[in-house]
Structures are given as structure tokens and as C-alpha cells.
Amino acid sequence: MISKEEVLHIAKLARLELTEAETKKMQKDLTAVLDYFDILKKAPKVGAKKLNGDGKNVLRKDVAIQKPASLANNLVQAAPDKKDNYIKVKAIL
Amino acid sequence: MNLIDLTIAQLHEGFKKKQFTSAEVTKAYLDEIKKTDGEIGAYLNITEKLALEQAEKADKIISSSKNFPMLTGVPFCVKDAILVEGEKATAGSKMLENYVAPYDATVIRKLKELGGVILGKTNMDCFGFGSSTENSAFKVTKNPHDTSRVAGGSSGGSAAGVAAKESCWALAEDTGGSIRQPASFCGVVGLKPTYGTVSRYGVYAYASSLDQIGPMGRTVEDVVTVFKAISGKDPMDATSVDYEFKEVNVAMKGLKIGVPKEYFAKGINPEVETIIKQAIKKAEEAGATIVEITLPATEYALACYYIIAPCEASTNLARFDGIKYALSEPGDNLLDVYLKTRAAGFNAEAKRRIIIGTHALSSGYYDAYYKKAQEVRQLVREDFQNAFEKVDVIFAPVSPFPAFKIGEKTDDPLAMYLADIYTISLNLAGIPGISLPAGKIGKLPVGLQIIGNHFEDNKILAVAEHMEKLLQ
Numbered sequence: 001m002i003s004k005e006e007v008l009h010i011a012k013l014a015r016l017e018l019t020e021a022e023t024k025k026m027q028k029d030l031t032a033v034l035d036y037f038d039i040l041k042k043a044p045k046v047g048a049k050k051l052n053g054d055g056k057n058v059l060r061k062d063v064a065i066q067k068p069a070s071l072a073n074n075l076v077q078a079a080p081d082k083k084d085n086y087i088k089v090k091a092i093l
Numbered sequence: 094m095n096l097i098d099l100t101i102a103q104l105h106e107g108f109k110k111k112q113f114t115s116a117e118v119t120k121a122y123l124d125e126i127k128k129t130d131g132e133i134g135a136y137l138n139i140t141e142k143l144a145l146e147q148a149e150k151a152d153k154i155i156s157s158s159k160n161f162p163m164l165t166g167v168p169f170c171v172k173d174a175i176l177v178e179g180e181k182a183t184a185g186s187k188m189l190e191n192y193v194a195p196y197d198a199t200v201i202r203k204l205k206e207l208g209g210v211i212l213g214k215t216n217m218d219c220f221g222f223g224s225s226t227e228n229s230a231f232k233v234t235k236n237p238h239d240t241s242r243v244a245g246g247s248s249g250g251s252a253a254g255v256a257a258k259e260s261c262w263a264l265a266e267d268t269g270g271s272i273r274q275p276a277s278f279c280g281v282v283g284l285k286p287t288y289g290t291v292s293r294y295g296v297y298a299y300a301s302s303l304d305q306i307g308p309m310g311r312t313v314e315d316v317v318t319v320f321k322a323i324s325g326k327d328p329m330d331a332t333s334v335d336y337e338f339k340e341v342n343v344a345m346k347g348l349k350i351g352v353p354k355e356y357f358a359k360g361i362n363p364e365v366e367t368i369i370k371q372a373i374k375k376a377e378e379a380g381a382t383i384v385e386i387t388l389p390a391t392e393y394a395l396a397c398y399y400i401i402a403p404c405e406a407s408t409n410l411a412r413f414d415g416i417k418y419a420l421s422e423p424g425d426n427l428l429d430v431y432l433k434t435r436a437a438g439f440n441a442e443a444k445r446r447i448i449i450g451t452h453a454l455s456s457g458y459y460d461a462y463y464k465k466a467q468e469v470r471q472l473v474r475e476d477f478q479n480a481f482e483k484v485d486v487i488f489a490p491v492s493p494f495p496a497f498k499i500g501e502k503t504d505d506p507l508a509m510y511l512a513d514i515y516t517i518s519l520n521l522a523g524i525p526g527i528s529l530p531a532g533k534i535g536k537l538p539v540g541l542q543i544i545g546n547h548f549e550d551n552k553i554l555a556v557a558e559h560m561e562k563l564l565q
Contacts, residue, residue, distance in 0.1 A: 007448070010448050010451050010452045010455065011448065013451050013455060014407060014435075014447050014448060014451040015411070015414070015428075015431040015432055015435055016432065016435050016436060016439070016444060016447060016448070017432040017433060017435070017436040018436070018444070019436075022441075022444065025441075026444070026445065026448055029445055029506055030445075030448060030449065030452065032506070032507060033399065033449055033506065033507065034452075036396060036399075036507060037396050037399075037400060037462060039392065039393060039396050040393055040396050040397065040400075040462075040465050040466065040469060042393075043390070043393045043465070043468070043469050043472065044472065045468065046468040046469075046471050046472060058331040058332070059331075060328070060331065065328075071195060071196055074178070074193075074195030074196065075195045077193075077195070078192060078193060078195050078417070078418065078419065079416065079417055079418070080415065080416075080418070080419060080420065080421035081416075081421060087416065087417065089416055089427065090424075090426055090427040090430055091426070091427070092427060
């Protein structure tokens, strides 16, 4: 069984606040799911070369793409807390 | 003639012959939604004003030109994970309950340019996390064939909307089966295209290496029409590829159909198995050659998927921090805002997947889970590569069982995850699959899954058109 401390450690990394009941349920669910993942131990090994063989990077030119000013406005308007045309955040330091 | 019974092709003909207008068709659908959606619950938001404006615009195009696109004036609905500018896009979550989309997804932009009519946004499992639409923060969508049962998920609203004739066709999104499984449960046609053929710009990212937008419709022909319209390279999605749909002629005679033995091994409902085997027999009678194939990595696919998808989800969902999107819970400091907003905005399944993903990516566990899952993903890809050296297409079930009772699997996440056992491998491999209605168990539809190699979407659609006739 995954311990309460482990769940709380992961929750902290994930920026999730869990209630006491949620933590208990998560211990149970996470344990069941991780036990199920054990099946992968049986899977054959795959070489690193093969693993990274296909797929390629796709890059675009580092230039600004023109977008209507309304888009910036819509994005700011969608934020919960704003002042003038800025998104407001809590002090970081 | 009932306007809501018509397919895209039939509506297009009717518009051409001036038998009815888009406004009339749109109103007929809006009336039907008002009449039946209280019971079905396919829609989260009916965009009536937008629909009527778009219908009026479409009617102008129709009356002033001889050749207008197939989708002009045709009403459709959109999974709530896809952005329509100025309309709410909740992704079925409390987190985004009041979030208004700041721009159009590329698929929406394309459909607007063609004169499509958007009826509304459809219900889904929160952020796509689920196989039954029971994880929606707002309501459970009922299966139109039996309202005590689920519509499937995560695109349950889109599938139920098409099945209940509350929409002509639907846009949906599939990360592990979210188009095909609800299409199977609701008895409609659903296509998960090859990864990269349809732009993902403007769809909430669940698992970026698996997500794919695709259409649902009443006929294969309708699904082809939509797929042609929405596919193609998009500069806003670096994973989209230069793709153009080309019709192909595929004869059933001589077609080599692979049937994976692992998909019929255990856990499949015997009545589902019978329906799928009957469909395979019909294909054989029509001249196809049936070849038993093996996909040995199948037994690892579900575990592989439920590592990769939550890992990517836990990363993608980090953006919901109470700063940039709708919901924000007050806190003493920045960290407190993050913690409280995410506690309030995510439901149990979202929290579960974030925790699984974060754990699998955390220091000390990465090699055992994430890296191992990437290796298995390669095995899954190779299985299909090997199979497609021997066969043209693969026939399989979509889900091991038909639509289940509402509440039946909500307490057991692993039992719910099994609903995706035959669909997830395609997302891991990036290949296309279609769910085609193949028969019924009592009132409950069962879908046949037709699987193709990369970029052979046209081939599986051509085979699906043949099968559609054979299964009638």
C-alpha cells in the first residue's frame, strides 16, 4: 500500500490540495493502478536506438505571427483577475 | 419528410433543389433538442443565436451560388473540448465552467468558412478523463437507445447527439477511444483519423501525443465529407502533416483482413464476439481473405496507455492554476491559490490521473514507469507494422461490451479503463480506426472497428462503406 506521506508528497509536486478522505481513497486507487502496471515488467526490452529511431523535430522560424488585437484582449478577458489590459497575479516574492 | 432524418449528402441535395433552407433545418434541430435533450443530456450549451446567424448566412450562399460546399448550411455539434470563439468551452469541468473561448480552433475556423452551422457544445467526461461521460462535472449523458445506460465516453454528448437526431453530425476528439467507443455504444459512425491529419490547435490538450480530432456521423459517407473538410497541415499545430484525402477504390474481393487473436482471447462479451464474427464472415462471403494475426504487445497496451496518458495530462493540466483561466479560489499567497483552485476545479478522476502521472514522472520512478511505457509503445507500433505487412486492414471489436448501466463502473477505475482495451493501441501507434455499427444486443448497438495503417484513412473508410452495405 502506498503510504499517506507518499501520496501527499506527489500531491505537493502536482500542486493539488487533497482532503483527508481524498488522500485515503488516493492511497487505495494509486496502489491498485501501480500494481496493475507491474505487468510491464514482463514486457521485452527495447534498445535505446530503436526507441528514438522514428520521429523528428519540427521547428518553425522564430518570427512573430500577426494576430488581431482582439485575440490578446479575449485572452486577458478570460483570466479571473485583471486590471486594465493586464492579468493580475499574487506577489511572487 | 422529416428534416432531422437527413444525412449531410441528402441535406446538400435538398438545399441545391431549394426544397428547404438551412434556417428551416437548423430550427428543426433546435426544436428537437428542446424536446428531447432534457432526457438525453447531450448538450452543455446550445448556441442558438450563433446557429441561427450561421444558417441565415449559409442560406445567402446557397441562394446565390450553384456550387457550394457539402457542409454549407448543415447543422452540427461540437465536443466541449474544442474552442468556438465567444462561446463557453468547459471541457466538462468545474475548472472551466465559465471560460469563454478566446479564439476558434482550426477545425472550427475551417467549418465556419465552409458555412457550417454550430448547434451547440456537447457533454464529455471532464477533460476527456473517462469512458462513460459520468465524469462530467455537469450531468450524465444518457444512451438514446436505453436511457438507463451510459452513452460511452469521453465524447458521449457528441455520440448521443447524433444518435438522438439532435444533430446531423458531430465533432469529437479521441485520446484512447473517445470517438470510437461512444460511437459504438450509440450506434453511429466514428472516425479517429491518423495522428497528424487533423490540426489539434484549439482543442484542450489531454495527452498531446495521443489526442486526435475526428468526426461522428450517421453514415460513412458523411464522415468522409467531414474528414475531407477538416484535415490538412496547420502552421498552428507542429504535429500536423501535409495530408490530402484521396478517394480510393477498394474491392472486398481479394482484400486481406487481419483478425487479431488477442482481441478475442478473454474478457469479451460473447454476444459482442458473435456480432463481430458475423461481420467478419460477411466480409469473407463478399470475397475477402481472413487472416489470423497476432499483436503480442496487446496485454501491455492498457498499462502503457495509463502511464503515458496521465503523464502527459498531469503536465498539460498544470496550466490550470487559477491565474489564466476561469476559476480562481482565493488564497493567502500564490501557492495557496494554486492548491485551492486545483482542489476545487478538478474532479476525482482528474485528480487521480494527475497523481498517477506526477508519480510516474517523479524522481526515482521515471525509468520504471514512463520510460518503460515508451518502450512498450514502440512494441505496440511494431506489432501493427508487422501486421500491415501481411494484411490490408484489421477488423476488431471497439469495446469488449455494449453500453453499461449508469453507475455500474464508477467505483472501480480499472474496470472502467478496460472499456478502452481495443481502442487505445491505435492511439499509441498513431494509426486510424473507425467504429461502424455492426449489430445490436437487444436495444444496444455494437460497433465493428476497422483499423488501417498510417495515412490509410481513405482505405478503411472505403472498406467501411462496403461493410455498411453488407451489414444492412
